[in-house]
Amino acid sequence: MSLSESRLDLGTTFLSASRLILGTGGANSLAALERAIVASETELVTVALRRVDAAGPGLLPMLDRLGVRVLPNTAGCYTAGDAVKTARLARDAFETDLIKLEVIGDERTLLPDGVELLRAAETLVADGFTVLPYTSDDPILARRLADVGCAAVMPAGSPIGSGLGISNPHHIRLIRQSVDVPVVLDAGIGTASDAALAMELGCDAVLVASAVTRADDPTAMAVAMKHAVVAGRLAFSAGRIPRRFHALASTSDAGRAQW
């Protein structure tokens, strides 16, 4: 596999080279965020929608200057109704039909509310959105989301910001097998090896926010994530060796000296 075969279609948008999507939440400053975005070589970054007085200026001009595309989210929404309204506002604000659909079920875990999520996804797909839902690692729910027309599914490896990595790798593989749309591992990544694992499990892309923005050195972690996603993807397509219970010598016994 060459990296030139990297294009990934996500409904009406695509990733041309990098399979790393960066979340912009959690950064200490716009300058730190900018350095991380540049270092990650991402093409697509998430943004939230907040009141102008709370949001602070400068984010969108900076993203425009860097030439990265914007994936608005519905962060903080707890009902389908709220999420649909937020998505429509985001479409008007950012002139994109892309939406990272989040409908949270619980403040402590920030895990998705599957019932509300599916409801919102159906409405937004019918309304012409390219819906990228943040979902749980439930293969059945992922399939239902794909069935209603979501352009991808984005299962959580573990709760948002937890850094616990991929707690159920088997389910991520099941999701990969049960949908025909791209699978983006979203949430829970703690470090580069988690991102590599996601790609080795067959995910098409990885979305990382806190693991980069809250790292001691966000720029260095952004570089690590970039390499991890490439390495994981190459390893997946290269085909790993089967796991064995016992050793299998790589060096032939033939021609060994006899004493």
Added chain:
Amino acid sequence: MRLTVNGQRVDTGVRSVQALVESITEAQRGVAVAVNGEVVPRSTWPVTSLADGDVVEVLTAAQGG
């Protein structure tokens, strides 16, 4: 005219959504408005009048995952 703008009560002379947005942000892009819970598309801001008691949300891009 009394409005509630982003949760704050304000007394204002502005009449249109366009004028209200210009009075609180310089951003040319990336702004969305809801009045009484309904999205007001950007193209209609100049011709959308505000009424006493309207609840207005003026939103823009913020950092978020």
